[in-house]
Amino acid sequence: MCVIEFSPRIETRRLTLRAPEEGDVARLACLADDRDIARMTTRMPHPYSLADAEEFVARTAAQDPRRENTFVLDHEDEGPIGVLGFFHDADPYPEVGYWIGRPFWGRGFATEAAEGALDWARRRWKKRAVVAGHFTDNPASGRVLSNAGFLYTGEVRTKHSRARGEDTPIRMMVCLL
Numbered sequence: 663m664c665v666i667e668f669s670p671r672i673e674t675r676r677l678t679l680r681a682p683e684e685g686d687v688a689r690l691a692c693l694a695d696d697r698d699i700a701r702m703t704t705r706m707p708h709p710y711s712l713a714d715a716e717e718f719v720a721r722t723a724a725q726d727p728r729r730e731n732t733f734v735l736d737h738e739d740e741g742p743i744g745v746l747g748f749f750h751d752a753d754p755y756p757e758v759g760y761w762i763g764r765p766f767w768g769r770g771f772a773t774e775a776a777e778g779a780l781d782w783a784r785r786r787w788k789k790r791a792v793v794a795g796h797f798t799d800n801p802a803s804g805r806v807l808s809n810a811g812f813l814y815t816g817e818v819r820t821k822h823s824r825a826r827g828e829d830t831p832i833r834m835m836v837c838l839l
């Protein structure tokens with residue numbers, strides 16, 4: 663049976679994945695205001711303002727948890743370090759996206775968060791597959807996804823990057839849960 667969890671929490675070795683809150687707005691706006699983060703995503707604006715973070719928190723609070731779930735990645739010592747979310751786009755399966763604040767890159771946090779979120783999606787959310795895509799000039803995200811168990815489907819889509827202001831090729835991947 664599928665149990666609908668409102669505001670699910672996921673614990674990993676160093677992180678708690680939890681619903682975004684009002685109190686996260688200033689911190690998220692500060693970390694997200696980075697061109698090298700926004701340009702690797704389809705939807706994040708650059709510059710990224712307090713109002714953008716407020717809109718993000720409000721939008722995620724209104725999500726239908728059967729279809730979409732967004733998590734702040736809360737580090738045990740550092741506090742919020744990034745975001746991971748499952749959302750729906752063109753596929754029958756949820757798509758995962760994420761970003762990590764620049765001071766925290768290269769410490770395995772994206773991989774740890776993705777693995778924890780996928781485990782939750784399988785065991786608690788009862789999903790059978792998750793898709794993901796990364797811009798062709800973002801090999802680091804390809805590593806994160808490969809390490810978490812994603813495989814390339816061979817499909818390359820073109821999606822608009824808001825921060826780049828242009829269409830950009832995306833390599834699609836899938837993970838069977």
Ligand SMILES: CC(C)(COP(=O)(O)OP(=O)(O)OC[C@H]1O[C@@H](n2cnc3c(N)ncnc32)[C@H](O)[C@@H]1OP(=O)(O)O)[C@@H](O)C(=O)NCCC(=O)NCCS
Pocket residue numbers: 698699700702703759760761762763766767768769770771772773774795796797800801802803805806809
């Ligand atoms: C991509 C991103 C999420 C990685 O976060 P992170 O916490 O530093 O990632 P991890 O430490 O878990 O792993 C990074 C992996 O990428 C690899 N990597 C880093 N830079 C790389 C590069 N330029 N080319 C190839 N691989 C690279 C690392 O070696 C590591 O792989 P490994 O464990 O196999 O050695 C982070 O840089 C980020 O937020 N970037 C901007 C937003 C973004 O790209 N979001 C994803 C959109 S699809």
